[in-house]
Amino acid sequence: MPADDFVVTPWHVKGDIDYDKLIKRFGTEGITSELRDRIKRVAGEDHFMLRRGIFFSHRDMNIILDKYEGGGGFFLYTGRGPSGHTHIGHLVPWVFARWLQEKFDVNMYFQITDDEKFYSKPDLTLEDTTKFAYENALDFVALGFNPEKTKIIINTRNIQTLYPIAARVAKKINFSNTKATFGFTNETNIGMIFYTSLQSAPCFIEDKPVLIPLGVDQDPHFRLTRDIAPKIGQQKPALIHNIMIPGLEGPGGKMSASDERGTIYTTDSPEEVRKKINKYAFSGGQQDIEQHRIHGGDPDIDVSYQYLRIFFEPDDDKLRTIYDDYKSGRLLSGELKAILIEKINKFLAVHQEKREKAKSQVEQFLFENK
């Protein structure tokens, strides 16, 4: 891997991602200020994740807006690979999806891919991943999706519905396609090889166009889906991509549910959050206070600042102040961390309460096979 290079696939994110390069590499389109303005106008409201470039890229977002403005419908779809508890990075596309659902008043499907994580993680059993599927579903429900318009699909639970759709997709994808798209080898297991067709299936669950808010690492699946859609008489899914959320220990990957040190889980206690941030959160500050007061910190590489920007401080003015104060050296790394810790714990206190309530609500969100 050359110094300026990076890897982004659904199962492997490595290196310092250059998102402009990634847009070219994946063949997506950057979100322009025109598109941002259009979304704002049609939705009737702006979203800080768009303003700040957390959602930075898309495919056919304009077509979705055209259809919507023309009076036609669309639906939303996103998902989660349940390899462990939900962490705060996962919440980014979900929170944005919830906002889209509210603004456009559309159906939402949330696919939890317990089979995928079973195939891709040697040490996980299907019981493990199915257990995490239900745990993750609680976090999703806790975010406040419209219960009338939202369905959670769990792959092993809803395979009866998914498989016939996936089969039509699978017939049009050969091993070469999966090698080129995912870098599969002769050693890849056949569950993994087939799996992408199951991630495609919810795209075709309604006879309407679909919009998928998702981490950009998942784009390769839907690149394949978009190639195949016309071959099976279906519309291509539209996508809107968010950046990878860095792990606590800094850039060079994404937050991983299986790396406990680098990860804030939605189930963490305030004390755990405090400890993890203080101990592991990569700092853009100087080596000592004196130096920091003189030279200031670098918020652009500081994980605590980035978490505020990406998720925990939606107020642009407040964020700006933090940025300036940190850069000038007025705000110390410990103080920045304290701000983040407070924000996270405030968020998690509410979230964990809603997550408790979700235990009695989740049933009504589960998709029922017909």
Added chain:
Amino acid sequence: MPADDFVVTPWHVKGDIDYDKLIKRFGTEGITSELRDRIKRVAGEDHFMLRRGIFFSHRDMNIILDKYEGGGGFFLYTGRGPSGHTHIGHLVPWVFARWLQEKFDVNMYFQITDDEKFYSKPDLTLEDTTKFAYENALDFVALGFNPEKTKIIINTRNIQTLYPIAARVAKKINFSNTKATFGFTNETNIGMIFYTSLQSAPCFIEDKPVLIPLGVDQDPHFRLTRDIAPKIGQQKPALIHNIMIPGLEGPGGKMSASDERGTIYTTDSPEEVRKKINKYAFSGGQQDIEQHRIHGGDPDIDVSYQYLRIFFEPDDDKLRTIYDDYKSGRLLSGELKAILIEKINKFLAVHQEKREKAKSQVEQFLFENK
């Protein structure tokens, strides 16, 4: 392909099959006279398909008999790929399986792989293969399986039950394994690549050993299953293999449901049977009656004789007489064909009546997902 060579895979049978060579190539065991005697003793009856070497090979049949004699149970499993109507070649393992069920009083699972035929046949839709699945199920039910102990699995209908089992198998099979076993290439579609794990799944549907009577072309699937079984804490399936049933036009393949000329369907009218046999059935006779009276015919390559041997004349004495008369020239090719036509039409008259009745019985045979 050298002159003495042949190909036998689940999707391709070609050439003049040397079954002794095939046993070595596949690594199975021939059915010895000792094993035949043992089956006869334990079952309490002989079966002409064993006596005549129609079932010629096995894997672990002795283990099944050991378990049975030791008071332990086993179950039966076989299946059908619904690419068209049932033809008489398909009935061979089913009729034998019915006999096994009767003699051993065990559960029987019949898997109809509508997904497989969709994946492997470019021109068939999933609707086509699912339609044929129900048609084929009627033929199966018509053979008189015990309704209390027999379940028909249709893959798309029962994927809810099959998929979690198949997933455990799929995780242990990589693309290399499928290349080596089935000759898959980079152009093979990912449905086909995954499919073998679904054919494995019924092996593990009960917590007992399974015995699979099947055409030897299906052995590669279960060779893989047998490799994997211990890795997922399961018992290896036992197999008993029948030879390939030749098409009407002679050896060099197997009867194919998609080649109308070479195939007698269970739905054919007496007139169709008469026409097909007279027109297409490969004859071992001489070019004219005079030559035939002098030199006699060759029953060993005569398809009509072979059909009598394989399926339609269970009486050894009667078959012997036909053999001798044909070989000596006493019996002409036309007369031999007439015997077969009468036998087939007699069989089909009864079968088609039972097949009609099966329309109201088939529902109770369908496996219900739990």
